[in-house]
Amino acid sequence: MVLYILNGLYFGAFLFLTSLGLTIILGVMGILNLAHGSLFALGAFMAAWTIGLLATGPPSTALILAIICSMALTAAVGFLLERSLIKPIIRRPLEYQLLITFGALLLMEDVIKLVWGGEARYASAPFDSMGRANLLGLEYPWYFVFVMALTALAGAAVWVVMARTRAGIMLRAIAMDRDMAEAMGIPIKRLSSLAFMLGASMAGLAGALMVPTSPALLGIGMEPLIMAFIVVVIGGMGSLKGAVVGSLLVGQARSFGVGFLPELEMPILFLIAVLILIGRPQGMFGKG
Amino acid sequence: MLVVRNLVKDFGKMRAVNRVSFQIKEGEVVSLVGPNGAGKTTLVNLISGHIMPDEGEIIFMERNITRFPPHKRIKMGIARNFQITQLFPELTVLDNVRNCVFSIRGLIGQFFKPSDNYEEVTSRAREILRRFHLDHLEGELPANLSEGDKKVLDIAMAYALESRLLLLDEPTSGVATSDKFKIMETIVKAIDRSKMAAMIVEHDMDIVFDYTDRVLVLREGTIMADGVPRQVMEEPEVRATLFGIGA
Amino acid sequence: MAGLATKRKKTGALVLLIIGFVLLPQVIPSYQLVLLESGLCFAILGLGFNLLLRYTGLLSFGHGAYFAAGAYAVGMIGRYAPELYRMEVLIPAAIVFSAILAAIFGFVCVRHTRIFFSILTLALSMLVFATLVKLYYVTGGSDGIRVGIPPVLGHAFKGMRRPQFLEGFYYYFLLGWVIVSVAFMYLLVRSPFGKAIQAVRDNEIRAEMIGIRVKRFRWWAFLVSGAYAGLAGGLWSFVNGHVTPELAHWVFSGEVVYMTLLGGFKSFAGPIVGAIVFTFLKLYAVSGTEYWMLIIGITLIGIVLLLPGGLVGGLVILLERAKARAPWRS
Numbered sequence: 048m049v050l051y052i053l054n055g056l057y058f059g060a061f062l063f064l065t066s067l068g069l070t071i072i073l074g075v076m077g078i079l080n081l082a083h084g085s086l087f088a089l090g091a092f093m094a095a096w097t098i099g100l101l102a103t104g105p106p107s108t109a110l111i112l113a114i115i116c117s118m119a120l121t122a123a124v125g126f127l128l129e130r131s132l133i134k135p136i137i138r139r140p141l142e143y144q145l146l147i148t149f150g151a152l153l154l155m156e157d158v159i160k161l162v163w164g165g166e167a168r169y170a171s172a173p174f175d176s177m178g179r180a181n182l183l184g185l186e187y188p189w190y191f192v193f194v195m196a197l198t199a200l201a202g203a204a205v206w207v208v209m210a211r212t213r214a215g216i217m218l219r220a221i222a223m224d225r226d227m228a229e230a231m232g233i234p235i236k237r238l239s240s241l242a243f244m245l246g247a248s249m250a251g252l253a254g255a256l257m258v259p260t261s262p263a264l265l266g267i268g269m270e271p272l273i274m275a276f277i278v279v280v281i282g283g284m285g286s287l288k289g290a291v292v293g294s295l296l297v298g299q300a301r302s303f304g305v306g307f308l309p310e311l312e313m314p315i316l317f318l319i320a321v322l323i324l325i326g327r328p329q330g331m332f333g334k335g
Numbered sequence: 336m337l338v339v340r341n342l343v344k345d346f347g348k349m350r351a352v353n354r355v356s357f358q359i360k361e362g363e364v365v366s367l368v369g370p371n372g373a374g375k376t377t378l379v380n381l382i383s384g385h386i387m388p389d390e391g392e393i394i395f396m397e398r399n400i401t402r403f404p405p406h407k408r409i410k411m412g413i414a415r416n417f418q419i420t421q422l423f424p425e426l427t428v429l430d431n432v433r434n435c436v437f438s439i440r441g442l443i444g445q446f447f448k449p450s451d452n453y454e455e456v457t458s459r460a461r462e463i464l465r466r467f468h469l470d471h472l473e474g475e476l477p478a479n480l481s482e483g484d485k486k487v488l489d490i491a492m493a494y495a496l497e498s499r500l501l502l503l504d505e506p507t508s509g510v511a512t513s514d515k516f517k518i519m520e521t522i523v524k525a526i527d528r529s530k531m532a533a534m535i536v537e538h539d540m541d542i543v544f545d546y547t548d549r550v551l552v553l554r555e556g557t558i559m560a561d562g563v564p565r566q567v568m569e570e571p572e573v574r575a576t577l578f579g580i581g582a
Numbered sequence: 583m584a585g586l587a588t589k590r591k592k593t594g595a596l597v598l599l600i601i602g603f604v605l606l607p608q609v610i611p612s613y614q615l616v617l618l619e620s621g622l623c624f625a626i627l628g629l630g631f632n633l634l635l636r637y638t639g640l641l642s643f644g645h646g647a648y649f650a651a652g653a654y655a656v657g658m659i660g661r662y663a664p665e666l667y668r669m670e671v672l673i674p675a676a677i678v679f680s681a682i683l684a685a686i687f688g689f690v691c692v693r694h695t696r697i698f699f700s701i702l703t704l705a706l707s708m709l710v711f712a713t714l715v716k717l718y719y720v721t722g723g724s725d726g727i728r729v730g731i732p733p734v735l736g737h738a739f740k741g742m743r744r745p746q747f748l749e750g751f752y753y754y755f756l757l758g759w760v761i762v763s764v765a766f767m768y769l770l771v772r773s774p775f776g777k778a779i780q781a782v783r784d785n786e787i788r789a790e791m792i793g794i795r796v797k798r799f800r801w802w803a804f805l806v807s808g809a810y811a812g813l814a815g816g817l818w819s820f821v822n823g824h825v826t827p828e829l830a831h832w833v834f835s836g837e838v839v840y841m842t843l844l845g846g847f848k849s850f851a852g853p854i855v856g857a858i859v860f861t862f863l864k865l866y867a868v869s870g871t872e873y874w875m876l877i878i879g880i881t882l883i884g885i886v887l888l889l890p891g892g893l894v895g896g897l898v899i900l901l902e903r904a905k906a907r908a909p910w911r912s
Contacts, residue, residue: 077697079697079700079701081836132883132887135887136886136887139890140641141641141696141697141700142635142641142839142843142847143843143886143890145641145643145700145836145839146836146839146840146843146882146886147882147883147886147887149836149839149840149882150878150879150880150882150883150886151879151883152879153875153876153878153879153882154875154876154879154880154883155879156875156879157873157874157875157876157879158876160872160873161873161876273708273832276701276704276705277705280701280705310716310717311716312716313712313715313716314709314712314713314716316712317705317706317708317709317712318709320705321690321702321705321706321709324694324698324701324702324705325690325693325702328694328698328702405791406790406791406793409791409792409793410793414791421785421787421788421791422784422785422788423780423781423784423785423788423789424784424785425780425783425784426777426780426781426784430777430780433777434774434777434778434781434792434794435792437774437777437778438778438792438793438794439793442774443774443775443777443778443793443794444774444775444778444799445773445774445775446769446770446773446774446775446776447769447773448769448773449769449772449773450772450773450774450776450777451772453774492792496792496793
């Protein structure tokens, strides 16, 4: 029982990071970034490669460096995407926006294949090196605890940025009313890039953290995208609180679902998303 | 046709419409004038059903429509325009009007014949366009029309819905002065005096004098005068309200 | 009169086009013919999709669900009711089954617009996908269901292999359905109903004000659109011989949006052109290089940024430029 809850928290951590990224981009720019899963994949492959490169040294250093590299790479790619693809179509109808991020997804999937090849990349050293802890009578990997702690830290950091820094307040202003924010003199262009970079780096972080437990494979980003999407729907588009609550809920639902009703787990999650979209489209904490 | 009795509307502590009562008979073109903030648009919204009154009654065609929602009032024959013209930008001028004719004839749901083949409906739509001097523009898109023509099209559509009472909120606002009279001329001529009536919110006194039969002067939510323009305008209080302080 | 002359020219061109299609099997190799048939099925799908996008102003990012419904209707009948496995039952079943699904989903979808509508359609189709995958003992799961050649009006194609079937009878059968679908859609968008949904697209408030019940008209458009997708899915199941849950995945629905925009969604023929071109493009990309997603992705981005009017839109621009340069030919 406790194990289910712990696993739910662990799933939830990844959900939180990816959905946080998605919801920031959605909230600030009004764009559903279909390439978000590919950013996750990018983070995973970069981390796996870095850890592999530093295999001779201590695994924890390799992990830290891998995280930094993944986040830097995904932030840079996010910046590139925003400037080259998103900016030109920001005022165009929805179909163009969805399609261009879809195009970016296809592009990135194959670029990953081009750079890193089609095989699975393992990087389990950091996980193994941390060993297991004795938590509430259960043997629980320290790595999982590390992930949850780091995620909580990242979430808190983002919260501080959004609530306390000038940039964060401006981002929230843009999320509330883009035209008004522009009229108030807020530098929309720079902040849009910032939002995208922030969102992308969160996805990259999630990907990097996943790799020590699960190999980086082609197409690994698809499921995180869909899951993040469900969380954002449930929690509310553009809402930080929603991302937290949504990922906790979906994480637990996933954990218990996989344990008890593995067949219906996926359809039920989508059904919940559909019901929320029907009954309360803005989700639990989103604006209408 | 329209009887308004003791209509009251409050927005919080502010009384926007204060015990307003008046009547409009078939064939009348009545103007509603008053300084900004007098409650003119609120009154129009109350009659069209977009706002509900706090007290009072609205009787239209002998039915108490006070609690009717807008679409029900539209079906009964009340039509209004909005200060920002609401047209169908990607449909031709002809289609804009023709859709209204299809709708009022109950044919709008039919799907097995091209609309051009509906001869009676199409010729009726063309006839309406002629009435409003828009027939030469029938194949154009609304974006290519002048502001004045857009306003006229807006009203032509209301007309096509065979409305009985036209509520026009500043139909000539935003239009070049030279076109204003042409537009009012077109509108007033088109109104079939035997069946229709109109209430027009206006600021331009020349138009009030030249084109309307009666004028209601509204100030701070109360009707302070109701009569033929010539007579009403002679009252010093009215002149003070409209041209003096607060005008 | 000018109007009559252009009408005659257009009808003439159309007749020539149809004759061309009818004679095509004699000219092109069979594997390309099969590919074309796939494209024609997607053309029907695109036509239905564009009814919602262009004419009603709603972007469905989950249209694969109805395509899958039609395809699986065929597959499931084949698996569970083989005595009913006849073309005259299968095609109506595909249409009816997908129309029912579209009716139910449409009911909830049309209450929302813009991004919520799109997201809802995406979520609903993923729900279908997840159900198809997870209920494997009913639906065959991710393996899908095999689709065999059905008898048509009593005539069983005994011993005939699929390529033969597709080159012969089936091509003309499919072509017939394409012509019927195109003709019906053409009439539909020009009818009062078609004008009404365009009015809803343009100005929802005004449409309601002139007496058009917005939600109801959107729902009907959704239903017809879904039925078209189901017909396409049913017809396609015989071309592919196999139906899988991927048809309901959002990526496939994304391809539907892509092919429509590729052809140009602002024109009637755009989705048809786009579907056929996309089918060939995808196959050549897939067989040509390992990095076909790169090719598709780049062309997609290119279309969005450089040629928003799609291929048909681009063609129209070219023709107008040519006309402007040669004013003596009108």
